[in-house]
Amino acid sequence: MVLFALLVSVALACLGRQTLAGRIKFALWSFALFLVIGVGVAWLMYPFSR
């Protein structure tokens, strides 16, 4: 999940921002959101896993 989040974040940053600084900021923000939301959704689904 971490590798997927990292690679997709970089791709989205390349598409979404024009400057290098903007891309780095966007990629870091997107990467963090991928991880937080991924782990959050996993915790929400945990009670239904049994």
Next chain:
Amino acid sequence: MTVETLVTEENSRLNPVFPVLIALAAWIVPGLGHLCLRRWVRALGFFATAGGLALAGYALHGEAFRPGSADPFGTLGFLADACSGVFYFLPRVLTNARPDLSHAAGDYGTRFIAAAGIVNLLAVIDAYATARGERS
């Protein structure tokens, strides 16, 4: 207005086939379209991300869908996978590694390969729009 913008707008005006050729190059080798347009960072970014996703997918023994599937999802999977260009066609020729979907890793690998194609499809659209002068 940058030199790169001027170059792409001039090329598009002179030759309407130019954006199509750029899109074709971007599809065949991820990042090549942007490289031709002298967008170095985007070229490197798309090559690294599409290549990284596809190679990670093959390393996890994911399945790359073949054409002519009777299952509509198989056809959709093929379309997504084939969008990664050389990263779809070359591993099929260079290796005889078979997908292994008996473990969860193989299923993750299948998604990685599809994601590589989707990322490259976005890159192709971006390269086409850039070559037409619609994006900088």
